[in-house]
Amino acid sequence: MDEPIRKIIHIDMDAFYASVEQRDNPSLRGKPVIVGGAPNSRGVVATCSYEARAYGIHSAMPSSAAYKRCPHAVFIKPDMEKYKRVSRQVMAIFRSCTDLVEPLSLDEAYLDVTNNKWGMTYATEIAKEIKRRIASELQLTASAGVSYNKFLAKVGSGYRKPNGLVVIPPSRAQQFIDRLPIGKFFGVGEVTEKKFLSLGIETGRQLRELSREELVQICGKKGLTLYENARGIDRRPVVPNRPRKSVGKETTLASDLYAIEDMLSVIESLCEKVSRTLTANDRAAQTITLKVKFSDFQQITRSMTVEEPIQEAEAMYAIARELMDKVQFEGRPVRLLGVYASKLRHIDELTKDAPQVVQLTLF
Numbered sequence: 001m002d003e004p005i006r007k008i009i010h011i012d013m014d015a016f017y018a019s020v021e022q023r024d025n026p027s028l029r030g031k032p033v034i035v036g037g038a039p040n041s042r043g044v045v046a047t048c049s050y051e052a053r054a055y056g057i058h059s060a061m062p063s064s065a066a067y068k069r070c071p072h073a074v075f076i077k078p079d080m081e082k083y084k085r086v087s088r089q090v091m092a093i094f095r096s097c098t099d100l101v102e103p104l105s106l107d108e109a110y111l112d113v114t115n116n117k118w119g120m121t122y123a124t125e126i127a128k129e130i131k132r133r134i135a136s137e138l139q140l141t142a143s144a145g146v147s148y149n150k151f152l153a154k155v156g157s158g159y160r161k162p163n164g165l166v167v168i169p170p171s172r173a174q175q176f177i178d179r180l181p182i183g184k185f186f187g188v189g190e191v192t193e194k195k196f197l198s199l200g201i202e203t204g205r206q207l208r209e210l211s212r213e214e215l216v217q218i219c220g221k222k223g224l225t226l227y228e229n230a231r232g233i234d235r236r237p238v239v240p241n242r243p244r245k246s247v248g249k250e251t252t253l254a255s256d257l258y259a260i261e262d263m264l265s266v267i268e269s270l271c272e273k274v275s276r277t278l279t280a281n282d283r284a285a286q287t288i289t290l291k292v293k294f295s296d297f298q299q300i301t302r303s304m305t306v307e308e309p310i311q312e313a314e315a316m317y318a319i320a321r322e323l324m325d326k327v328q329f330e331g332r333p334v335r336l337l338g339v340y341a342s343k344l345r346h347i348d349e350l351t352k353d354a355p356q357v358v359q360l361t362l363f
Contacts, residue, residue, distance in 0.1 A: 005170060007123035008238065009111045010145045010153035011130060013090065014162035016107035018049040020086050021076050023139050032057070032073040037268075039067035039075055044269045046078050050162055060269040080312075083107075084279055086138065093133050097126060100238045106280045108157075110150055112238035124167050131165065147173070149234035155184055173232040178205035185229055187222040191252040195219070204230050244281060248289075249273040250338025256295050257334045260324065267320050268313075270339040275313035278341060282348070284309035285341030288316055290323040293336035302326045309345045316341065 013019070017035040022028045032052035037043010043063045055070040066073065087106040094101045100112035113126050120126050127144040134142050145156025147168040156166035168176050182202055183193040195218060201207055207215075208230040215223030228234065249270045257263050267290070278284060288310075289303040302323040310316060320339055 004114065005148050006112060007114045007126075008147055008150055008153045009113055009123055009127050009130070010150070010157040011090075011094065011109055011111065011127075012143050012145075012154075012157040012161070013107035013134075014141045014143055015047055015049050015053075016086075016140075017047045017078060017083055018052070018076075019140050020083060022049060024082075028074060032070050034063070034066055034070075034073045034075050035078050036066075036075070036272075037063040038077070039063050044265060044272065046272055048073075060266075060272075062265050080275075080279055086140075087280065089138055090134060090140075090142075093130060093137070097130065099240060101240050102238045103280050105276050110153065110238045124165075127165055127167075131163075149232070150236050150238070151186055151229050151234035152176070152232065154186070155180065158184075170232070177230060177232055178203060178208065180204040182207060185226055187219075187225060189252055190254045192219050194254075244283065244344060246340055246342035246344065247274050247277045247281075247283070247285070248291075248338060248340030249277075250291060250336060250340075252336045253334070257337075258331065260329070263334060263337060264321065264324070266337050267324070267339060268317050270337065271313045271316040271320060274339050274341050275311060275316060278311050278344075282346055283344045284311040284347055285316075286310075286343035286345070287341070288319040288323070289338075289340040289342065290320050290327070291336070291338030291340065292327055292334055295333040295335045297335075299336075300327060305343065309343070311347065 018033045021033055021035060030051060032055065033049040034045055034052050034057065035047050036045040041063060045057060045059050045061045045063060045066050047059050048057050052070060052073055057066045057069055063075065083106055091101065091103060091109065094109055094111055097118050098111050098113050098116045102110040113123050116126060118126065118129070123146045127146050131142055131144060134140055141163040143157045143161045143164040145153040145159065145166050147153045147156055148170055152168045152173060156168050159166045180203065182188055182196045185204070185207070188196065207226060212224060212227045215227050219226070251266065251270065286309045287303055287305045289301050291299070291301050293299040304319050304323060316339065
């Protein structure tokens, strides 16, 4: 007997940090707002309002570069406690509908509403009601993707931002996927996208013409996932409160980096992302690991363990900078950088006044 078709929603808050700041300070509404490092620092953009995005500004961009593009932008230091508080309110709306909520960060989550507490039949109507409640109760907007699996729901939520709603039913899924640009597929970053484009593979339809073996040859193990996603297959369940052993972010660089300053800018952005995920899951980490892959594919890692678990991006970045000093670059070009946090503990277990960084071991 066939399993019933699942009803999956992916909700992604629109320019979350910036939108919260604009909500709380009406004078910022309609202005380009950048949440992140100061323009005269080596900080990066955590997020920005849609008014700022019109100038080509985006997350992970160096704040100095964002300032050059939009000197009249309003730069605001992130207030993670406030964003976390608002995130809890958003998640409470989700959980009023279903217990199957899988947060990905402070501002996005998957919901399985196949069976829901509201007794509503159609996932599209549930998504509309969630968006309505977020707007009514929190004065914020969110975009939603509705489909029968996580892959399509997430693609849908990003398709018509801001304040969008995209529904991809099974009957239209393959047609939607066939038109999807290759860069929109899960696991296809800038480097992999360039590789596909160089092979003349620009859309989901062309991706679907490749065999499993060809995809594995092009992009390794993730080729197996791409093979299934190109056919609308994603069996991953929505897993609430999934215990995490580690949190990490890495990026394959669009072009090799030689300068330490450029690498540190990327690492700072990665620390911000790891911090957001830790915060969203009420976790702190005792071990921070730096991953470096050179252009010849030689890979090294350096780790530091601290006595008191940390959660803040600044603390992670301070450790990552120390770990960079332990790497012998010798002018070699770097193609990938990563930051990982492990030995996770729930934030409620920690003493609030404990010091942030006390080195125990370095290896």
